[in-house]
Amino acid sequence: MKILAVTAGRKNGNGEILVKEALMRAEELGAEVKMINLHDYNITPCSGCESCTVKFTQKGEAPECVYKNKDDMDIIMQEWLSADGVIVTVPAYSFMPAGIYRVFCDRHLAYEPNFHKQVGNPAFFKHRVGAIIGNGGSTRSWMSLALESTNITLLAQDIKVVDQVMVTRAPRPGQVLLNDEVLNRSRQLGENVVKAIQTPFEEVKFLGDENLGWCPVCHSNVLSLGEPHWNEQGFTIECPICHCGGDIERDENGKWKFIVEKDGYRKSMLDGSGAKDHFFEIQDTMKKYFRNIDTIGEKRKKYTEYKPATI
Numbered sequence: 001m002k003i004l005a006v007t008a009g010r011k012n013g014n015g016e017i018l019v020k021e022a023l024m025r026a027e028e029l030g031a032e033v034k035m036i037n038l039h040d041y042n043i044t045p046c047s048g049c050e051s052c053t054v055k056f057t058q059k060g061e062a063p064e065c066v067y068k069n070k071d072d073m074d075i076i077m078q079e080w081l082s083a084d085g086v087i088v089t090v091p092a093y094s095f096m097p098a099g100i101y102r103v104f105c106d107r108h109l110a111y112e113p114n115f116h117k118q119v120g121n122p123a124f125f126k127h128r129v130g131a132i133i134g135n136g137g138s139t140r141s142w143m144s145l146a147l148e149s150t151n152i153t154l155l156a157q158d159i160k161v162v163d164q165v166m167v168t169r170a171p172r173p174g175q176v177l178l179n180d181e182v183l184n185r186s187r188q189l190g191e192n193v194v195k196a197i198q199t200p201f202e203e204v205k206f207l208g209d210e211n212l213g214w215c216p217v218c219h220s221n222v223l224s225l226g227e228p229h230w231n232e233q234g235f236t237i238e239c240p241i242c243h244c245g246g247d248i249e250r251d252e253n254g255k256w257k258f259i260v261e262k263d264g265y266r267k268s269m270l271d272g273s274g275a276k277d278h279f280f281e282i283q284d285t286m287k288k289y290f291r292n293i294d295t296i297g298e299k300r301k302k303y304t305e306y307k308p309a310t311i
């Protein structure tokens with residue numbers, strides 16, 4: 001039972017302390033644990049070349065990132081993909097997960113398990129569970145997209161998120177040590193990841209706080225007005241994180257609830273159907289580019305030739 005913790009905060013900072021509590025508990029329960037801090041690795045930002053998506057969707061082949069073996073990303077991904085459980089610990093920077101974590105996640109595209117599945121490469125596909133510790137200096141309203149944005153990065157990697165906690169109001173390094181409750185909660189999170197690994201994957205359930213947010217499926221606290229999808233109308237209200245759809249309703253106590261409709265899981269990020277649908281969306285959209293490549297080349301000249309002043 002292998003658990004990998006990925007931390008994106010300061011060395012010996014609050015996130016590391018919290019995740020170490022989780023790992024200590026997981027180790028007590030028999031897990032083999034590893035922890036990396038993204039600051040210790042050289043991860044080149046994605047260049048946006050899209051050679052991976054072109055290879056996946058236009059050629060039906062399994063790609064390798066053009067930066068493979070040129071930085072540390074592949075070494076990290078080998079651990080990430082082979083772990084049974086992943087715990088991500090990210091501080092909130094400007095309401096969102098710290099940028100270094102986003103740089104790491106942008107490079108996930110070439111490793112997308114569900115995309116590899118579509119091109120008949122099962123090597124990347126393994127049932128995994130995960131958990132998130134989000135931490136920040138303020139109350140949750142000042143970390144409003146931190147947990148949610150991290151959640152979606154795990155769902156996109158086909159990781160079933162079984163627990164999430166948000167540790168608030170601890171700005172200075174080590175300040176979480178004044179709060180035994182959050183340290184104990186992190187231990188519980190480590191235990192929950194072990195429990196989930198030991199449960200048959202189909203029966204794995206969310207073990208965290210059910211009241212964390214609006215969505216009864218992924219427990220995120222953001223909702224979107226439904227937008228048309230590439231191949232259908234979509235839903236009245238959507239969860240932008242796990243992509244289930246439905247509507248909001250008031251219950252008998254006057255409390256607003258998000259109710260997932262009967263067929264509201266058809267774009268779900270939790271069972272691969274959303275990722276599969278997105279694969280075919282990219283395939284369809286990019287075909288238009290390749291059909292019109294000469295026209296685009298001609299029209300593009302105006303913009304490549306225009307050189308505004310820069311700094």
Ligand SMILES: Cc1cc2nc3c(=O)[nH]c(=O)nc-3n(C[C@H](O)[C@H](O)[C@H](O)COP(=O)(O)O)c2cc1C
Pocket residue numbers: 008009010011012013014015016091092093094095096135136137138139142143170171172173174
């Ligand atoms: C650039 C920067 C932006 C930050 N933005 C936020 C924020 O939007 N909301 C918040 O609650 N805390 C914010 N913080 C505070 C950090 O989340 C806080 O210091 C946290 O404890 C860092 O975690 P670490 O000790 O694991 O590195 C910010 C800190 C920095 C350096």
